[in-house]
Amino acid sequence: MLLGLTHRRCLLKCRSVKSQTTRSAVVDSALSAFRSICGEDGVSLAAAVREQHGKDESVHRCRPPDVVVFPRCVEEVSAVAKVCHKHDFPIIPFGTGTGLEGGVGAVKGGVCFSLRNMDQVLDLHQEDFDVTVEPGVTRKALNAYLRDTGLWFPVDPGADASLCGMAATSASGTNAVRYGTMRENVLNLEVVLADGTIVHTAGKGRRPRKTSAGYNLTNLFVGSEGTLGIITKTTLRLYGIPESMVSAICSFPSVQAAVDSTVQILQSGVPIARIEFLDDVMIDACNRFSSLSYPVTPTLFLEFHGSERSLEEQVNTAEDITQSNGGSDFQWARDPETRNKLWKARHDAWYAAQALRPGCKAYSTDVCVPLSQLPQIIVETKEDLMENRLTGPIAGHVGDGNFHCLMVVDPDDPEELHRVHLFTERLARRALAMDGTCTGEHGVGLGKRALLCEELGHTSIQVMQGLKDALDPKNLMNPEKVLQLRRV
Amino acid sequence: MLLGLTHRRCLLKCRSVKSQTTRSAVVDSALSAFRSICGEDGVSLAAAVREQHGKDESVHRCRPPDVVVFPRCVEEVSAVAKVCHKHDFPIIPFGTGTGLEGGVGAVKGGVCFSLRNMDQVLDLHQEDFDVTVEPGVTRKALNAYLRDTGLWFPVDPGADASLCGMAATSASGTNAVRYGTMRENVLNLEVVLADGTIVHTAGKGRRPRKTSAGYNLTNLFVGSEGTLGIITKTTLRLYGIPESMVSAICSFPSVQAAVDSTVQILQSGVPIARIEFLDDVMIDACNRFSSLSYPVTPTLFLEFHGSERSLEEQVNTAEDITQSNGGSDFQWARDPETRNKLWKARHDAWYAAQALRPGCKAYSTDVCVPLSQLPQIIVETKEDLMENRLTGPIAGHVGDGNFHCLMVVDPDDPEELHRVHLFTERLARRALAMDGTCTGEHGVGLGKRALLCEELGHTSIQVMQGLKDALDPKNLMNPEKVLQLRRV
Structure with a gap:
């Protein structure tokens, strides 16, 4: 019962509810609504489940959600979102938890939407080189599904991430130099907005290889890291498996x-x-x-x-x-x-890095610069690592100018964590000074919000905030990620 | 003087000005401000100039702007936009006028920003395969500039369009099957918003080949057809000229x-x-x-x-x-x-089509469908052309599923124009019924606004309208294009 109470205390923070008694009633009613939508098994308050759904593979501090729901279809996602919207509960989409910038942490508590039960590959069109998948389908699962078709989906961030999660974080990886990133390979998305509205970014079921019909909503949601909506379906370009x-x-x-x-x-x-x-x-x-x-x-x-x-x-x-x-x-x-x-x-680079210091945790930070700047930034970064007694082997998708330092850090040593934090900031600023970006493929999440402001400048951030306000006026969608809370 | 008066009557429609005398004073003061910003030669009220800047290569009815300004730099664009914003004058960006869906028509009068005087190629980085250009630079001019570098910019819509205009309309063309469209080849944009704010979509001067830093503003403006802002600089990916x-x-x-x-x-x-x-x-x-x-x-x-x-x-x-x-x-x-x-x-397909009926005008309409649907849609479309006594040879970028009917039409025959209009609607609806789009590369402009609603559905259109309202709350940027005026 303690957990239930903890959970209730968190949810009770929602702005629309005033008195203690009313709050309790609201939470009970919301939980009951979640259960009637997702089934008894589709709602969890268990500490272990909440814990697992509040963290990714980064060293950013974990804050579990108050409750985890496991919707089975877009209608359930929409119905749960409507309940959240009514009560001002934060909404956090969760794919596989393989992110690297704290994107799934429930900073303000709220409801985690674990999408693993929506795991169908839909509408494979071999002759048209496209397929639609639900958010529980990972890239390896899709490629296994495609095995006998002569087709494959090449975007490969390393982790066996969910494809909708990869769309949400604009993932890329080793094959991007030839096949592009998620930005170039998503044809259409089904998205549930904060108020439960279901949107098809390129129109329901549409899958032309190119279009100039209206604003590019697809690529607005690709890389929005769950802050604009929950991706419940993605239509992807496929490629012929090379001879x-x-x-x-x-x-x-x-x-x-x-x-x-x-x-x-x-x-x-x-x-x-x-x-x-x-x-x-x-x-x-x-x-x-x-x-x-x-x-x-x-x-x-x-x-x-x-x-x-x-x-x-x-x-x-x-x-x-x-x-x-x-x-x-x-x-x-x-x-x-x-x-x-x-x-x-x-x-095996990740595990090899981790093995350099047994008991420590590997944490990958990423930047991207114009190709010509790579030698200088890598040399400077290696000097920085030496000077600051940090272990950070470098691996990179060098054809894109994108590279990672695999920081190996003692998660229980706050002083070292602080040094790593300062180092990643210096690395990002070095990239910014060379016309680059503070993140080529990991996204902003919690970790790079201040750097994003430095990278884009005030007016671009304001434009992004304007878009966020237009799509999510109550700031319920994955709050505190990408854009920092405005000081009012 | 008549022209000046006509012009004044149009400008006077602006919402913020009440009495006749005040209106006149406002127009005089605005014109005087434009002249002090762009120079005496940088402002034109001449009928021929206005006429030329109100039309593209389509058969959509031309409505000239009230005045044409010729800014020489982004600061002038911003300053003129601020004057327009203050007085609620519509703002219409103009590149080369080679559009095909009426995108430059001044439906509500207003100020046309002709960007031809901003024609510098800036910041060529050969080793990084990127370049930045001002809006007066056309694709042929850029490729001539690059001739001795071993690099080229492959996106080729046929017309020698301005590259910023190509970004604004999400152009593509014959090479897209290999090199992608403008969506895949624009790295950064400088954009002036309706209120004169200057925004760099990926941060000022940034040009990493990939990024996941914040929302993809670049691709929100690519294809926005001047309805969200004026593109004053575009940073493009370049390619090695093939051996x-x-x-x-x-x-x-x-x-x-x-x-x-x-x-x-x-x-x-x-x-x-x-x-x-x-x-x-x-x-x-x-x-x-x-x-x-x-x-x-x-x-x-x-x-x-x-x-x-x-x-x-x-x-x-x-x-x-x-x-x-x-x-x-x-x-x-x-x-x-x-x-x-x-x-x-x-x-020569365009001229060859036109020569089928001397004295007539060629007008290209475009749709895009999944590859497997191409045979059926082309066969049905040819039957439709025959049945309706229309001349419309078909040419297409078939690797993308994108094709055009080059309608050859007597522009002075309203009955034939009407038949062409009904035909293009049927063609688009045929594409929509096959999971395709009503426009693969020409954009929406004036001509396909109703079809866009059919393609995307109500909720997606509402999301687009929300983004438009967020960026251009006074609806000054190229009004009436892409999105239809809401019935309030």
């Missing part, structure tokens, strides 16, 4: 040489599918973790997609370019087993 | 065979750069106009970009696919002269 893939790895004498190779490979028109940078610290960690013996120097992992013949040419061109920049001989691999072995180091 | 290009043309026994070939070429992973469909009527018109002798059957024009070796493979794959669908032998060409000759038919 062949070749992977390669190459070591360089310097960061500059690795980045110069990247720029030249892009300039040469090689349609590279992945081009990933790992710094010496990262490679060293990978060697230790996976018992490998790559040279401990800046390294590129590459992947080429295409026909057998075109791959040969792509690989040759890339190899010539890397060698002219002092790169080692390519190690390359065509068969899946050797390719997987080659990429193992990159795929 | 080689090969063009090809192939005839088919049916629309289905041409479209099947397109789908299979896309599925095969051939990175086709252009794949353009022309129906039998269009090819016939091209033959007549350019003294060519292509078979009068559904035809594909194709273009391949890449390295010498990869092109051979691309062409072979495409040729195999077309032949398996009953296509004729490829006519293909590698050297620029033969390529240009081959593409001449496609490039």
Whole structure:
């Protein structure tokens, strides 16, 4: 009962309810409404469930929601949202909890909408290269579903995130240099607004590959991190699975040489599918973790997609370019087993980083700069890490100018957490000073709200706040995320 | 003086001014302010100038603005906008007037902002593949500027439109299947809002290749057709000029065979750069106009970009696919002269269509559907044209499912204009019934506002109206375009 009471105390903060007795009655009535909408099993007040739904993979402080609901269809999402709207309860959408900037923390308490029970792949149109999925479908689940169709969805942020969550955070990852980010691959969204209204951003069921019909609502919701609405369906572009893939790895004498190779490979028109940078610290960690013996120097992992013949040419061109920049001989691999072995180091980077300091937690921070600025920012960042006694191996989607420091931090050491916090701020400001952004793909969440203001300036923030106010005048949708509370 | 008076009568309609004398004084004071901001030469009341700035290349009725201003920099745009805002004068941005849905007509009178004097290419960053341009820079001017850099900007709507205008209308065209539309290629915008505020959608000077920092303001303004703000700068992605290009043309026994070939070429992973469909009527018109002798059957024009070796493979794959669908032998060409000759038919399609009925005007209407629906919609549309005695050869960016009917119409025959109007509505509704859109690349303007409502439904339109109200509460920015005036 204690939990129920705690829960009630939280919900009771809602603005529309005055006296203690009335509050209690409102909460009881709301819970009863949730249960009648989602079923008895579809509403949870359990501490463990609330705890699990209030945190992501970041080190941002967890604040659990007051209650977690598990709607089974958009109508239930809409009905629960209407109840929340009536009582001014905050609404927090939850996919897989794999975010990295505290986007699912219930800063003001409220109702977490866990969307895992909506897990259907809908409306696959093979000939049109599109599919619609519910929010419980993860990218791996979709690709498993597509296995026999010759099609795949290439956006790959690493984590097996939900595709609607990936839309909400504008995710991207290793394949973005070839296939784009979620922004380029979402054709339509079904969204439930704060008041329960169901909106189809490009019109219900529509899926043309391009459109200029009205404002681009789809891309307003992509990357809005749950602050404008709950994404309950996303229609995605699919791609033909390439005939062949070749992977390669190459070591360089310097960061500059690795980045110069990247720029030249892009300039040469090689349609590279992945081009990933790992710094010496990262490679060293990978060697230790996976018992490998790559040279401990800046390294590129590459992947080429295409026909057998075109791959040969792509690989040759890339190899010539890397060698002219002092790169080692390519190690390359065509068969899946050797390719997987080659990429193992990159795929295990997170765990390899974490293993550098057993008992510590890895936390990835991300920035993105114009390509030409990469060598300088990486060199400066490595110096900063050294000076401040921080462990932060660097891995990056270097073809986009996007990279991460995998901070390995003792979560129980407030002094170190503070140093990491100051470091991530300096890193972001370094990116901003180079015409870049404080986040290329992780989003703003709780962690980068102040940096967002520095990045965009007052007028752009005001415009964003105006849009937020227009769509969510009561500020119920994932409050305190992306935009900071205005001081009134 | 008559013109001045006419002009004054129009401007005088502004809501904030009551008495006749005060109105006159307000207009005089506004004109005087415009002149002091833009210079004496920077303000025109001349009938011919106003007329020219009130129309585009459509058949929508022209309504000239009351005055045309020619600002020279963003500060002047902002200052003029502030004067307009103070007096409730409508604001209509004008690039090159090459639009196709009446987007520049001054429906409620007001001030046309002709941006041709802001024609500088700014901040070319070759190594980062980006450039920033002012609104007077057209796509051909930019590509001429880039000639010696090895880079180009591929989005090509046909007309030599201004790049900021192309951003405003979310233009695309023949290369979109490979390089995307303006939505995928604009990195940042400088926009002047209705009240004169200057906003940088991704933060001033920022140009990372990807970002997830806050709401996607850039893509909210891309395609907003001047109804949310005036685009005064756009930062664009550039691409390396391909090592080689090969063009090809192939005839088919049916629309289905041409479209099947397109789908299979896309599925095969051939990175086709252009794949353009022309129906039998269009090819016939091209033959007549350019003294060519292509078979009068559904035809594909194709273009391949890449390295010498990869092109051979691309062409072979495409040729195999077309032949398996009953296509004729490829006519293909590698050297620029033969390529240009081959593409001449496609490039001259507009004039060829117009020449079918001397003295008439060509008017292009556009829709976009999922690829698999193309054969059916094209066949039905051709029947509709026949039944309704209309001349409308079909040309399309078939790799995107996007096609146009080039309506050839007597602009002085109201009955025929009415028939064309009814036809374009039926065509759009046919696209909507197939999960498509009423406009793939021309935009909504004046012509497709009612269809937009059918396409998106009431709630999406309301969301768009809410965004419009948030950014332009006085409804001054290009009023009556995209969204229809609400009945209060």
